[in-house]
Amino acid sequence: MTAMGKAGFGAHYAVHLPAPDDFEFWRARARALVQAEVPPDRVSWVEPGATGDLFAGGAARGSARLPQPLADAPPVRASQRFLAIARSAALNRDPARFALLYQVLWRLQRQPRLMEDSADPEVRRLEQLAKAVRRDAHKMHAFVRFREVEEADGTAHFVAWFEPDHHILRAEAGFFMRRFANMRWSILTPRGSIHWDGETMREGPPARREDAPGDDPVEALWRSYYASIFNPARLKVGAMLSEMPRKYWKNLPEAALIPGLVATAQARAAAMVAAGTRSERPRPSSLAELAQGIAACRDCPIAACGTRAVAGEGPPRARLMILGEQPGDQEDIAGRPFVGPAGQLLDQYLEAAGIARGAAYVTNAVKHFKFVARGRQRLHQSPTAKEIDTCRWWLEAERALVRPRIVLALGASAARALLGKTVSVTRARGRAIALEDGAELWVTLHPSYLLRLEGEARARQAALFAQDLALVRARLEAA
Amino acid sequence: MAQQTLRQRLEILADAAKYDASCASSGTARKHSLGGLKGRGGIGSTEGMGICHAYAPDGRCISLLKILLTNHCIFDCHYCINRKSANTPRARFTPPEVVALTLDFYRRNYIEGLFLSSGIVKSADHTMEQLVEVARSLREEHDFRGYIHLKTIPEADPELIHQAGLYADRLSINVELPTRAGLARLAPDKNEARIEQAMAHTGTRITEAREARRRFRHAPRFAPAGQSTQMIIGADGASDAAIIGKARRLYDNFGLRRVYYSAFSPIPDASAVLPLQRPPLLREHRLYQSDWLMRFYGFAPEEVAAAAGADGNLPLDIDPKLAWALQFRAHFPVDINRAPREMLLRVPGLGTRAVARILSVRRHRRLRLEDVARLTTSLAKVRPFIATSDWRPTMLTDRADLRQLLTPRAQQLELFG
Known part of the structure; x- marks a missing residue:
């Protein structure tokens, strides 16, 4: 990539993001940098609490003053598809995500239809980052398990502990609000928490597993259901693991049953087959x-x-x-x-x-x-x-x-x-x-x-x- | 008998329901629980995509609370664990119990909703009334906006089926067996004409309601996720070709959303009339793959049948698309840079999404083999059947051992339940 010159005569810029999932902040800074013609190799993007910033010292010395956009700079071009993918990819925990986003945005200015080229390695990588985030969100929709506690005022409060891989908590709050509108609920994670009281959404600090309730009587029924709906004659552990990997098991009340169900499945299936056994023989011919x-x-x-x-x-x-x-x-x-x-x-x-x-x-x-x-x-x-x-x-x-x-x-x-x-x-x-x-x-x-x-x-x-x-x-x- | 606890009954009635393969909770109208009649909002949402909240060790998705209202049944279908003559523990729920269980599970985010079916007690109408009552109570008394799938009983009054469709997202009626002779032998109390009549009736109602909503925004919805059915595989003598043909007719005649195939599975206290040999689970998988070929890849049922062997059955060791390609090699190699979409879809190893990506990239530049590698999961599978700007499989499609080269060594996993 050729440097465009004017901005800062080869100076390096560090952009400090206020939150790891602040896409709008990245977007505003990235636009300004593109319009100041700062090429990707002269920007580093720093998340709060990140340690990997090679230029942290330099940025501190230079007090991170970002260049002004050029007066005659053309408007920044970004396709709808780029924005849709970027919004998800920005939530990936990969520390290189913002740099990659900027790199692709930079190239989009010269190749406006770049995003249609899924075979381009950078576009492909961006799609993969976004896909991992969407999968994480989907698994959150699926695997959050609420436990009911009675509050002092006698109302029911449903609390879940969940550990997402990526920075998706805030982005997914809406899903749970639309689904559990008339419930009072909280989702606690190691990176933060969200609370809904039936009318408003509130954000809270990171939580620990111990902050969530340890049990719920309905879980016994759920476990019974899980064990009963399983058909031991069709054991397919690999298919289960690809959709419900072991890393999720510790927060799923039903997962504790899996080893036992798998271990006894073959014997149960064999017993059913044996009970129905008739000797196999050719039809008599006279x-x-x-x-x-x-x-x-x-x-x-x-x-x-x-x-x-x-x-x-x-x-x-x-x-x-x-x-x-x-x-x-x-x-x-x-x-x-x-x-x-x-x-x-x-x-x-x-x-x-x-x-x-x-x-x-x-x-x-x-x-x-x-x-x-x-x-x-x-x-x-x-x-x-x-x-x-x-x-x-x-x-x-x-x-x-x-x-x-x-x-x-x-x-x-x-x-x-x-x-x-x-x-x-x-x-x-x-x-x-x-x-x-x-x-x-x-x-x-x-x-x-x-x-x-x-x-x-x-x-x-x-x-x-x-x-x-x-x-x-x-x-x-x-x- | 001692009084059964709720938990014991749940075990019996979930166990009795597990032989129905359907679990989908997708493709219905979008609903959320904010606002509404009671001001503070209801409970439940459906956002298009179904969600599998857990997977059982059989690899099947657990999306809905799938239970029977009761497993008492006056019918005597030989493949069914709940048939009258089976020696199986019996139990029943009252409609309020099912409603409470659904809401308790839903509030804890275990499920997307309810899939309710039932053995036939007293009469078809009586049973259908009970099923409708559960759905009515969930919707009207509890403002439940999650997914409801009701199994409908073909012998019931059409007016009851109509009510069911007003509350449910999906209705289903099982055709049970691919052939009429199979139905007569294994489900002597059921009647093919009656089943198809009920499916046709439901299909008409679904279409009417959809058209009405196009003109009047507040026209009532009727089973917005459509209707589905299930066929039991391997219990009668039907070949894969016959099953595929039957499925196509069901899709065409009744506008079905899905046909489920269920390899009949050993059940406790199995009827002596069932065949001794259970069909391989892989056969069911191959049927789902051919179903996909018909619905998303533009294959006609005769084309899928042409991929089957002389006995009308699909090969088990390779998928039906590959079997078709090996059978009709003259269509290959397909030029990735020039071929129309229909031909790209015929390439073994290229899915609908990879084809869409290829078409998109191709507007800008010519694809090389390494580009295709980035767009697909297995280049090895695709390579013998395509040509790119830097690749042409000379001889490869003529090789007699191509099938061996492409036959996967490890068995493929089932994709869905």
Whole structure:
């Protein structure tokens, strides 16, 4: 940079800023210096309390009298973009920031569109300084944590301790005022403090951590929330650290939980996966393979009852599949479906409706007998929705092999095994429901229900059952 | 059961809400809490940019108090931890409890606002009424001007959804699964037509309100941050290409602000109907990247799909933009000093901001490779695909091993929650 001559014949100037974030002061002095044609290498900018000023002695001797602008000096040129970036960059704690600002301002006089050249190293550096300040401000908006204290007059006062990296406190006061207008609050930092009482903003001296309250009962709730919203199955510590670096942790009440959450995450996720584990196996390619498969299956707790798995029976390409709930006591002993009292009743009604049981494939939604022992008796227990859903894998394999056109579901458990949701038999009966593979589903009651009824109620339900079977018979003839 | 404390219920109902990926608090109308009806001002502000007040160890942003009003539910959706048949502890909040919790958290600067959802209790209308009541109380009784996101229930009365939009910044309805067959199988109580009808209805209301405000300054706002939705990835057989196509249709048909993708994650007491294999988290990340390509980089869904493999799925080891560039190498190298903006945006490694800077610099002088290096984060990634005044990648785009050269060794982190 060529020296412009006139101003001070090579003298060096030191500008002492009254405050490290006083951009307007810098701006006024910088304008005057540009108009006095003082090149950047002959100005040093000194912050209050700074020690790095090489020319401090000289400036004191020269009593820092700045040159007057030249009478015919042109107006100082600075683009909007420069001002916007400079306002932020001036708050950076980098001691060289004001010198860099002046350097770029100086160059702007000859290259008015310099700021558009982001690839210029000085412009780039200025952008980086400004970006660091904006990030610091953003993190302040995010990570300030107020604690509530009750003042002598009974009003609530919210106080936060925060340690920003750059000189942003005063510049960010407005954000907190706009957000917490009806609250009384204070933000304390090592470089100064600000206080809002609901009407006016006040600045105060630097503070210490001990000046802020040490706890707030709501923090316990917040920590519970933080721990609960975390999904241990998706641990990504690096992603967290890039946005919430460790340096902020000491002022975040929730951060104390992080090490524990990270340490237990894998075990918690593994436990969830293990709890849902079913053995992975290829789909059986024949009914014989399927029968072997269900005998060995231990995917749900029913299989641990010590009963045998009861496979379906009937023609392997039957057009009708009849689906019950699960084998009962007799079926478990015989190893065949629907041979107990309910099975005998079913046979009667099928015969009356004109449906040949022998032409149908008869099977159950759940392949093992679930019971509780009462003395010598084994009492039937309904399978849970989860057990039905677990066994659905086998039923789907069975349907894929037999490929029935019509499926008759006896009772709500059988309907759930086919539909994936629990439906009311009363509402689902009497009409065809399309299944994914194109088959028709007809829902009716389970014959064991009839066994539990007596008198008129039984007669009414029996009639409905017969009616449902007649509908299926009609569909079989039509199809 | 013994009476649950507020804290126990918060744990249950936050845990139940965490599988919803949405957390954004950005893009709504600017509001501040100075002045107003009660003279002394209210509480809360939204200034355009969302703020993440904390990050959980899963890397996800915590911006809103994201909870359910209750996790009791009459629906039985297999992928959902709150389904009727799941063996999970249940709890409920009253609307005043949620209001108090939101304000307590907000005053301490923990959150930007509230994201409230709920299991369906009694009926869709009853549940929706409760959600609306929380938002109404926050706005009208407490003069709360922070962010409110309400999950709307497609089966609820449209009038209730309308009220929700008057109080909330954002509404969302989850499409849940990318295919109709998937929805029928895994969410048997839900109905695609009903969901889309509700989304269309909400979209119309949002547009109407925006137009009204253009003419009358005091016309009421309706969900100024728009509506969003979520799709669960990997629970049905949909390929990435199918998911991207579905997302595009949702953006186009309903004017959605965001589509969230959520790789279905192991949940306690998982339904046996779910597939055994959970999808890799990276798949979700690749879908977000392709979503970005469509919304900000001018890619058509078919172009993103062209970057996918024969099975319709995007490669996991490289990002979709790089995959596209490797697939269509004839478009490269792109001349940094001459190419139009649309082509610069196609260069792997150049983001929208770097492209804007290049266009700005280029008005003054020709760029050299070192200039590009200063404007981007990874020159190595960009270099094979560009030409500058002092650089031309001879042969490089023809190399068969270019993919290996550019495949990152360490896995990239997820960018957002």
